[in-house]
Amino acid sequence: MLDQNLKDQLKSYLANLREPIELVASLGEGKKSEETRELLEAIEGLSDKVSATFDGDDTRRPSFIVRRASDASRWVRFAGLPMGHEFTSLVLALLWAGGHPPKVSDEVLEQIRALEGDFNFEMYFSLSCHNCPDVVQALTLMALENPRITATLIEGGTFQDEVDARDIMAVPATFLNGESFFNGKMTLEEVLAKVDTGSAAKAAEKLDAKEPFEVLVVGGGPGGVSSAIYTARKGIRTGIAAERFGGQLNDTLGIENLPGTEYTEGPKLTGDLGRQVASQDSIDLMNLAVASKLIPADRPGGLHKVELENGAVLKARSLILSTGARWRSLGVPGEQEYRNKGVAYCPHCDGPLFKGKRVAVIGGGNSGVEAAIDLAGIVGHVTVIEFDTQLRADKVLVDKLRSLPNVEILVNAQTTKVTGDGDRVNGLGWKDRASGDEHDLALEGVFVQIGLVPNTEWLEDSGLELSKHREIVIDAHGKTNMPGIFAAGDCTTVPYKQIVVAMGAGSKAALSAFDYLIRTEAAEDVAKAA
Structure with missing residues (x-):
């Protein structure tokens, strides 16, 4: 089940356990149950803080729960074997149950712990799904941090009868208290936003209170992140307003044409970009910030405004628009009706x-x-x-x-x-x-x-020039038709929609924004001098 290399890696991770954990399995007959026993016994043998028992009575077999030995009320259940893309999720469940701190903010942890009500999640994944681990890990953390939240994470191939009975035709598929909750990838913050009814208003109030940025990047894909890294290295106060950090990278599997990187995968590259952004003190990342309207400055050096769907307004002396694109729909009868149903x-x-x-x-x-x-x-x-x-x-x-x-x-x-x-x-x-x-x-x-459709609907009435394909029209420097507003990536007229092209275009737009800022005096400074 686990080769020696995996065992060695897992043993080093389990050395981080602070408290004893228990693995309680419910097994039946057949190969999958035998493999589950083999996996749990292997894990038990790698740390004296792990114990495994096989007397569980859950109806899903094989399945097992992970819980802290001192608190049986906080647990997560894996039904089927969490291997493939989900092996990392299993490792994190073991660490978090054993008291190793997750890499999320204290604010998010407090939000999870403060949730009121009973939330019983069931989530179906496939072992080849690269979008599923984010959901698995989000629900795992929530279940281990709040005793009123449970998470049962189900490998669809093992429980095909359930998949058929619930008409699941796409993963990740998440159910809450027996009802369909969401189909598709979700981050921890997105899950919390859906279950915490007061979170949207709190987020809007927090965003609305931010001071104007020198550069505001709208979009968190490779183009937007490259822009922010370049402006931050110039010492410029930069904001990133991202609907979903990473953008389409999150949905991309193998990447083999990025110079200097023989092979990587979209989610991994997203993580690498996130760590690079976090290392820059002058970048303020605002995730789940969905732009809904652009109000350009009324004069050079003035403040551009970006209204968000939650009602907040962000201001900046210059903007870099890098909102990317999404999969194009067929637009034929039946497509939307049977989305996620085939x-x-x-x-x-x-x-x-x-x-x-x-x-x-x-x-x-x-x-x-x-x-x-x-x-x-x-x-x-x-x-x-x-x-x-x-x-x-x-x-x-x-x-x-x-x-x-x-x-x-x-x-x-x-x-x-x-x-x-x-x-x-x-x-x-x-x-x-x-x-x-x-x-x-x-x-x-x-x-x-x-193919793709640019995410530019929110710009339709802004006065920004769009092509017949609704792409933002830019020149060789990434400039739009409006002073102080630049654009990069798949949402623009750049001819090739590629990760490396977006990164280069984002860097170029950042340099153009820097040039604009040093050559354009702030409107308020002009008014004071008059």
Whole structure:
């Protein structure tokens, strides 16, 4: 179950336990239960502060709880084996139960402990889902910090009957007190914002009280973070208002084209960027800050204002807009109705839920072809549907796709609808663009991979120039049509939407903002001198 290298690493982590912990397993017959026993016995053997028993009476088998020996009221349950992406989550559960402090602020911990009411969470994950660990770890920490919160974390492949009964077609899928709570990735702060009804008003009041920034970066993806790092290194007071720190990096698995980094993954890169931001005293990171309106300054050197969805207003002498983009929707009947019921956008996360089934991938670019190749190793059959007359992916990817025996490719084909039985997807319609003939395709999953839409709706009435594709128009320096407002990354007219391009563009926009600030006197200073 654990090789020697993993055992050595885990033993070093368990040396940080401050208090004894208990692992209580509920096992049945079969290989999964045997593997669970083997895992828990291995963990027990690595620390004298860990004890494992196998007399649990939970109906989910195999499953086990992690709890502090001195307080049985605080526990988290893993149902199925938390390996793969979730092994780190298991390690953190062991450490937190044993009194090792989590890397969150005291303010957040107090918010968890102060929650009133009973919160019984059930969350389904897959071992290949790179979005799931954030949710698993958030619920784990909440359950171990507040005795009125429980968290049962369920590996969907082990409990397929539950997955089918609850019509779960995408992970992470979270239930609260028996009812659907949220489908998709959530950070700890996002979970708290949903269950703590007074948190939004408190956050707005805190943000509203902030002094004006010299540079305010709107967006927390690679472009925005690069901007903030550059301005902070110039000694400039910088704010980052991020709807979700990391942006689309959080949804990206393998990254192999970042110079100097042979391989990394999006969540890891997000963590690295977060640590770099935290090391800069002059950066104020405001996560879960969703911009809703831009009010440009009325004169050069004046303060730009950014209104947030929670009602707060942030002010700054200069702005760098780096709000990124999101997956483009098909826009056909049935897509929204069956979202998370067979319509999916992340093959890495949701692919395992379609094991042995028939699925379609819409899109023949690199993302679509990579998704189809990944899915072909899991599902029964993949149909790739491309609107163009040929696949647009790199030749090496196309050649690999064509070599797979369970893949069919349809080009010059337009997806016209997604169909279902009311509960889940059962097919789609497509039209042959050459002949005009309409066809129906029976399947159980649709993975949409057709590009990006810039997150610029909030700028529509600001006076900022947008292209016909609603991208922010910028020049070679990252300047917009408004003095003191710059932009970078996937939300702009930059021709290539890539992580490394966004990082470079963000750095360039930061240097342009710095140049603007040193050449433009603050409006209030001009007024005082008059």
